[in-house]
Amino acid sequence: MLDITGTYTDQYQLTMGQVYFLKGHSHHTAIFDYFFRKAPFNGGYAIFAGLQNLLETLKDLRFNEKDLAFLKEIGLNAEYLNYLKDFRFSGKVYSVREGEVVFPGEPIIRIEASIIEAQIIETLLLNILNFQTLIATKASRMKEQAKGGKLIDFGLRRAQGPGGYYASRAAIIGGFEATSNTRAGRDFGIPVSGTMAHSFIQSYEDELTAFRDFSESHPDNTVLLVDTYDTLKSGIPNAIKVGKEMKTRGHKLKGIRLDSGDLAYLARKSREMLDNAGLDYVKIAASNQLDEHLIKSLLDQGAPIDIFGVGTSLVTGQPDAALDGVYKLAYFMDEPRIKLSETIAKITLPHKKQVYRMLDEKGDFTGSDVICLFDEENIDWMIHPYDPLKFKSVEGQEKEALLKPVMENGEILSPALDLSEIAKYSNERLKKLPQEYKRFFNPHIYKVGLSRKLKEERDRLIEEHKMK
Amino acid sequence: MLDITGTYTDQYQLTMGQVYFLKGHSHHTAIFDYFFRKAPFNGGYAIFAGLQNLLETLKDLRFNEKDLAFLKEIGLNAEYLNYLKDFRFSGKVYSVREGEVVFPGEPIIRIEASIIEAQIIETLLLNILNFQTLIATKASRMKEQAKGGKLIDFGLRRAQGPGGYYASRAAIIGGFEATSNTRAGRDFGIPVSGTMAHSFIQSYEDELTAFRDFSESHPDNTVLLVDTYDTLKSGIPNAIKVGKEMKTRGHKLKGIRLDSGDLAYLARKSREMLDNAGLDYVKIAASNQLDEHLIKSLLDQGAPIDIFGVGTSLVTGQPDAALDGVYKLAYFMDEPRIKLSETIAKITLPHKKQVYRMLDEKGDFTGSDVICLFDEENIDWMIHPYDPLKFKSVEGQEKEALLKPVMENGEILSPALDLSEIAKYSNERLKKLPQEYKRFFNPHIYKVGLSRKLKEERDRLIEEHKMK
Missing domain, CATH: 3.20.20.70 (Aldolase class I)
Structure with a gap:
């Protein structure tokens, strides 16, 4: 329905892109994570929605002639515009399944693409996912x-x-x-x-x-x-x-x-x-x-x-009206990347990552997800992201990997599901979440922790930046 | 950008349309008013926005082949579908100027069209105007x-x-x-x-x-x-x-x-x-x-x-996230129409109407708008819509008619203004509104009253319906 083209973005993505292009960084791969910081409606969870629309948009994303004429008019560099003329999204997307029950702080989508591609799609990704996730959660x-x-x-x-x-x-x-x-x-x-x-x-x-x-x-x-x-x-x-x-x-x-x-x-x-x-x-x-x-x-x-x-x-998802989902750089030019902040909760998680959900013997959720390095094995402990005194063992628990490849080289990997199948999956998953996480008032807090290796890496990078 | 076609509507508009069509009412003209009941953000006014997009949408509104195939699939009547195939909006639109400062309860737009046309456009009209008016108000x-x-x-x-x-x-x-x-x-x-x-x-x-x-x-x-x-x-x-x-x-x-x-x-x-x-x-x-x-x-x-x-x-227009604008039938088959309600504020105003704004000698707003019959002259008193004990004289005051023709036979009457011109007009108008109506806390209430004739007509129709 909606004709989304290359200019469906924030201007700064294009401005930054010009620097990457002119300085010769544009071919380097960047990894970005999509996550939100606070469950909407003071609730205990969110329902992830919008993935299929996102993938279809990425697949067909181009700068058309009107876009290019406008960008020329506002003074973008001619060689860079020439690059944008042939722009297509050729990256990889890893994602939680659409309809999944998700929690604050955990990566829901991971994008691996050239830095220009990864930046240009940021705005539309947030625009699509923040809104549909808000509304699916309200509906649930x-x-x-x-x-x-x-x-x-x-x-x-x-x-x-x-x-x-x-x-x-x-x-x-x-x-x-x-x-x-x-x-x-x-x-x-x-x-x-x-x-x-x-x-x-x-x-x-x-x-x-x-x-x-x-x-x-x-x-x-x-x-x-x-x-x-x-x-x-x-x-x-x-x-x-x-x-x-x-x-x-x-x-x-x-x-x-x-x-x-x-x-x-x-x-x-x-x-x-x-x-x-x-x-x-x-x-x-x-x-x-x-x-x-x-x-x-x-x-x-x-x-x-x-x-x-x-x-x-x-x-409209009243009274929140928006989900605070963000998209943060985690890796670039073979280096893990971090953004510091006065607020510890706003420090980002570096590296290419995976998320595991802990299940009980019936396959129900136990209330713990662990974020770790993507190739990390034998995850034994999970540690609170901002309070190192809070940690617990997850050894021997059944673990389900949540991030799966859904797009490669800009091509969608699986045929689209019917909306009713997505709804059915979401309903089944929500049933696996114990009732106390679904209460309106003071819902029980689902724990999202870090693996030891990821925590060590994050702390090392914080240290490094503070020393500069 | 957005491909709005005939199905960009609430299904009941099409369901009702089928009844009008099959019962032979479809050629009769209906008059509908667009207005809102409460200024957003607990404020004292709203900035009307979205008109140009509405008019462009109405001008080009058609049912395309996908629309018609879908409506056939869900069982609408074949002759009615044949009518929809040739549907275009051929009505008249009277409107307040885009960017105008407007107040709760007063008609901002009046639609005069065959009842099927007037109903089918209701949803898109509300969808466009409610949102843009909310955001323009927030911005102001x-x-x-x-x-x-x-x-x-x-x-x-x-x-x-x-x-x-x-x-x-x-x-x-x-x-x-x-x-x-x-x-x-x-x-x-x-x-x-x-x-x-x-x-x-x-x-x-x-x-x-x-x-x-x-x-x-x-x-x-x-x-x-x-x-x-x-x-x-x-x-x-x-x-x-x-x-x-x-x-x-x-x-x-x-x-x-x-x-x-x-x-x-x-x-x-x-x-x-x-x-x-x-x-x-x-x-x-x-x-x-x-x-x-x-x-x-x-x-x-x-x-x-x-x-x-x-x-x-x-x-998103937080925290409201929506304007409560509605679209109500006022006249049909040569008869004024009314909707009753247990809440007197929700009883609608019958008849084809006009709105006058009272100005002082400098052209500034005095805090009074009068809703009257569209051809009424010599408006002497304005009366509170729900409290007959509150009334005041507006005799001899400078009066500005707010509703002007903007579309006839489905054609836009004036060339589109640049957005900057609309913004400039809005800014000038808002300057004419005294400061106390713009405060955040307990803004002064701008008075929107009825002319004597309109009040008499409304009361007569209430009486008539209560007697049935």
Whole structure:
């Protein structure tokens, strides 16, 4: 959908690229890591999403004529522009699988490419992954609360422009079942859902005729919006009339939708009225500024809601609105690289690395991931990244390597998975994460530690830079 | 950039459209209003943005073959699909000027089109306008605080996917001067800005060589990032060395950038060190999780910062992340239409309407806008929309009509303005808004009232519906 070309980047990537090019560094390979520092929504985990879109974008990334004309206009060097004309991403990508449950501080993607290529793709990589990971995580939090209730994305109108398109995709990875976003349905194979707005009912002289007309035009897909005038006095009685009429014609009224007022109260009353009228198969859908906390509250109160339509908070990832994912240089010209900082948590991890997840005998997560050198064997201890007094043995535990090759020489290594397969994988993985990491309040902290060798290397480099 | 076609909508627009089509209502004209209910960021106003993108989208909106194939696949009626094949938006659009200062409750756009057309465009209209208005407003809040400091958008990497492209545009309308987003620079004529990241310095054995190489490759555009290892002990001393070297070559070091630590303290110290070295022309740029509150705080402390680079909070509109703009039916089949609600503030305003802004003798805003019937003359009183005891005379005041025709029969009526002209207009208009409406805490409430005739009509329709 989105025409991403070489200029879909931060200008400084191109400015730095010119220096690398003119100084003859451009052919050297750099290794960058993508990771985030804080789980979104004060939660205990994130759901990694956006990988497939990233890989497809990298594969086709070029500077087109408009790009090159613009870069010339703003004064980039002519020989460098000539290099950009033939630019393609020819690097390697190692990644955690899309849909995976991931934690702060661990590399989720590793890029190995010439330094110019690796820099130019930084912005689009962050732009794609930060956002989809945020939204998939938000969706999974709602899924955890909905207790089998069906979740539908209604967010396109409040989305951040075309961000809504990818939000609808990420929502499915996190556990949503359908979307109102027809375009996302078309392109990502997501079931689309949508019946009527208030304007439809307002466009008629009376609510009953509006309901009737709709049920005749969509006999298999009628969900009546009941709150345009008065939910219990007008909307539900009219829905019952139409539901009975549909029955006599051999059709079934699929549902009613509540979109204002006290949803818990109205759902209970509506359920009673529908049941008493012999329409116990009619589902109740609810919408109106829902989020994971409201879904939990409604179900805690026993509200008989079958379907939740969620808009703004889902597609914008409120209240966070952004994941703080970053992309940091770890290796260049055969040397490990580090960035220091006054804040120890912001010191980066040098070297080409791997991440191992510790599993128990059932294959469930034990709450420990170890970051180590990529070819390190026999990992015996994991050490807290900033507190050397905290460490523990992981010897003999079952270890699963998380970073796998997904792109080589700019070519995608495996055929794209269906979105539903990614969602299924994510759901299975999240089940392996013990419940206490998924709580809303003070979730248990999943431990991400360093191997001894990696810690030694990092400390050595810190020392070296401090001595300069 | 973004290929918006007919399916860029909520599915229910298409479902309702099928009913209108099959029941023979589709040729009737409907009037819809776009407005929002709450100013974002607990502020006193919003800056309207996105109009030009909306009009261009409407002009070219079609269902393409992929759209039609998908809609067929999900079971829409064949004759209706035939209608959609030839769909184009052929309606009228009245709008407030892009960049205008607008307030909760007043119609900002009025759409007059066949009901199917008016419904199909609802989602994209909201998607475009809600987001850009949110971001332009956020940007204007920063501009108000920056006191002449230059504001640069650094947000693409944290933006909500391709939303970042439009965020960069809206930021300019709100008062930003440049962007790191090269693509937005290319397409919207925004000045682009960008020099170096930490990775650039890390890629060298030492900081000084990195600075030197950069200054040689970009002699007219060198802004040195000074916090990779130690700002005051390494970054600034190295920047001073390179600044002096550039001087001897007849070039000027443009600036240094602080990206971590205590920005107020580091800016003051850096300024001193630069000035003492005879580099008083070198600008200080600061970045790192800035927003309007931090910009205010830094300047209140007297931090000598010339340039602010703002990312996440700008391009995602944190903490709101969405504007609650809605699109409501006001007129259909020659009848005014209303939507009732338990919450009086959610009852809609019927009829085709106009909005007048009251001006004082200098042309400044007096804090009152009146919504009235579109052809109403001699507006004498304005009445609070929900509290009939609050009203005031506006007789004899200078009144400016805000809604003007911008599209007819699906054609744009005026040539597109440059983004800089829109920004200039917005800035001029915001100057006309008295200071107390722009405060952060408890801003004065700008009054949006109804004319007597509009209020009478609304009350009559409420009565009529309650009697049914």
